[in-house]
Amino acid sequence: MTAPGGRRRLVPAYLATGGQATPSRNTLDRMTVLTCEPGPRPTDLTAPARRVLDQLGPGALTLVEVAAYVQLPPSITRVIASDLVDRGLLRTHASLLQPNNTGATTREGPDDADAKKERIAVIERVLHGLRAL
Amino acid sequence: MVSVHSERRPVYLANPDITLVKILIAGGFGVGKTTLVGNASEIRPLRTEEPLTEAGTLVDDLAGLADKTHTTVGIDFGRVTIADDVALYLFGTPGQPRFRPLWDGLAHGAMGAIVLLDTRRPDDSYWAMDEIEDRGIPYIVAVNQFPESPPHDADQLRHALDLDRTTPLLVCNALDLRSCRALLESLMVHLIAHYRQDLTA
Numbered sequence: 396m397t398a399p400g401g402r403r404r405l406v407p408a409y410l411a412t413g414g415q416a417t418p419s420r421n422t423l424d425r426m427t428v429l430t431c432e433p434g435p436r437p438t439d440l441t442a443p444a445r446r447v448l449d450q451l452g453p454g455a456l457t458l459v460e461v462a463a464y465v466q467l468p469p470s471i472t473r474v475i476a477s478d479l480v481d482r483g484l485l486r487t488h489a490s491l492l493q494p495n496n497t498g499a500t501t502r503e504g505p506d507d508a509d510a511k512k513e514r515i516a517v518i519e520r521v522l523h524g525l526r527a528l
Numbered sequence: 529m530v531s532v533h534s535e536r537r538p539v540y541l542a543n544p545d546i547t548l549v550k551i552l553i554a555g556g557f558g559v560g561k562t563t564l565v566g567n568a569s570e571i572r573p574l575r576t577e578e579p580l581t582e583a584g585t586l587v588d589d590l591a592g593l594a595d596k597t598h599t600t601v602g603i604d605f606g607r608v609t610i611a612d613d614v615a616l617y618l619f620g621t622p623g624q625p626r627f628r629p630l631w632d633g634l635a636h637g638a639m640g641a642i643v644l645l646d647t648r649r650p651d652d653s654y655w656a657m658d659e660i661e662d663r664g665i666p667y668i669v670a671v672n673q674f675p676e677s678p679p680h681d682a683d684q685l686r687h688a689l690d691l692d693r694t695t696p697l698l699v700c701n702a703l704d705l706r707s708c709r710a711l712l713e714s715l716m717v718h719l720i721a722h723y724r725q726d727l728t729a
Contacts, residue, residue, distance in 0.1 A: 426617065426637060430544045454540025457548065457617070459605060463574035464538055468600070469633075470578065488544045491637045494665070511727045515720060517614060518639065521549055522716035524610030525709060 412443075418477035425459035425469050428488035429476055436484070443467060444475050448484065455488070492517050539571045542612040550617045550637050551715065552667075554660055555644035556652025557623030560672040560702035562604045564644065565620045567708040569606020576603050578630055601627045603634065608712070616712070625655050635659070640719045641667035642711060644702070647680045650688065657689070666722040668696040668715050694721075 431451045440448070446465045450456070456464075462472035479485040492514060553561045566573045580599045604620040619634055641660045645653045660667050669691065671680065686697055696718055701707045 424636060425633065426548055426550055428541065428544050428546070428548070450538055452538075454538060455544035455546075456538055456540060459576060460538065460574060460607075462576045463605075464536060466577075468578045469576050486544075490544070490546055490548045492547055492549050492639060493637055494639050508727065511723065514639075515723045515727065517547055517549060518716055518719050518723065520614050521610050521616055522713060522720065524614065525608070525616075525713050525716065528608075528709065 412471055412474040412478075418474045419481050422489070423458060423473050423477055423480075423487060424491075425457065425462075426491040427458045427476075428455050428490045429458055429461060430455045430486050430488065432484055432486050434483075437482070441475075443471075444479060447472065447475055447479065451485075457490075536572070539607075541615065542609060546612070547614050548617055549614065549639055550619065551712075552619050552621050552635060552638045552641040552660070552665070553644065554621040554641050554653070554656040554667075555623065555672075556646065556649065556656065559623065559644040559646045559653060561620040561623065561644055563702040564642070564672075564700075564708055564711070565604045565606045565618050567702065567705050568608060568618055568712055570609060571607050573604050573606040576605075577601070578603055580627065580629060601630060603630070621656060621659075623652075623656075628659070631659050631663075635663050635665060638663075638665050640715050640722075641665050642715055643667055643669045644700075645669055645671045645685075645689075646674065647671055647677050647685070648674065650685070654689075666719055668698060668711075668718050670698045670700045670711055670714075672702045673699055 429451055431448055431453070436445075436448065443465065447461055450461055450464045458472055458476055459469050461476070462469040465472065467475070476485055476487075480487055494514075553564050555561055562573070577600045580601065601622050603622070606618045608616040608618070610616060619638075621634055622628075622630055643653055643657050643660065657667070657669070669689065671677075671685070682697060689697075691697060696714060698711065698714055700711050
């Protein structure tokens with residue numbers, strides 16, 4: 396699968412993070428929901444970091460959506476977002492329903508019967524929602 | 529192929545604490561995954577370009593080899609908002625086995641999968657089925673009906689695929705919006721049964 400012609404990144408992936416290779420926290424993945432924290436924006440942000448904040452604006456998006464909009468790989472976006480969380484400029488929301496409770500981003504408690512029932516209830520809602528569309 | 533423009537206005541989630549359900553659309557190269565993701569999605573499908581190497585080695589590689597050409601693979605995904613507090617995300621998996629390294633990240637947290645099959649070359653989707661089975665992700669199989677698809681016998685196909693008795697085998701038309709939605713519904717029905725069984729196990 397190739398990208399549509401003529402499209403290229405504004406910044407090479409390895410420059411976007413200032414050479415940083417691994418995120419400062421491992422709780423972020425493609426499906427982590429991100430929102431901007433209110434308050435003044437520092438002047439020393441990198442261009443990719445500013446683009447991440449600009450894309451989010453007043454709204455909420457998953458990390459993978461931000462990556463697609465700013466045209467950087469999710470792995471690089473994760474490093475940038477992680478740094479912004481550390482600086483108090485981004486907030487993360489662990490929103491992904493997990494097939495079991497081993498994931499780090501889970502919002503559920505222990506994988507007990509209640510968690511399992513909740514999981515089924517969410518999928519039932521999705522089914523009913525799809526039927527209503 | 530769905531075109532992706534470089535500058536697009538984000539379609540925000542209804543609220544940051546929305547519950548997200550992730551599913552995979554898998555299958556061989558050219559089987560219709562991108563079409564299905566695009567037709568099922570309410571937002572125009574998005575694409576990320578992912579380097580094949582891990583983030584760490586990417587930086588090291590490029591630092592040492594300025595002219596190194598690195599492979600990237602496009603991952604298409606879409607979203608269906610169910611309600612203000614629930615949304616479904618569909619991720620197309622890479623169609624070729626050489627992009628296997630990306631699967632772990634993509635499959636993480638996936639509640640279920642749809643494996644698309646082209647009866648003209650069903651072998652192309654076998655490895656994708658293996659990837660999903662190895663991870664214990666519940667799935668359904670859907671034959672994407674192309675105009676020139678040969679008629680297939682469902683029982684023979686089940687046998688050839690070595691499908692579990694409980695795994696649904698369906699026919700769809702990825703070009704048709706209603707067919708795509710019906711496929712998503714079928715997956716949810718299967719997932720409910722699967723996770724209910726987990727509850728009583």
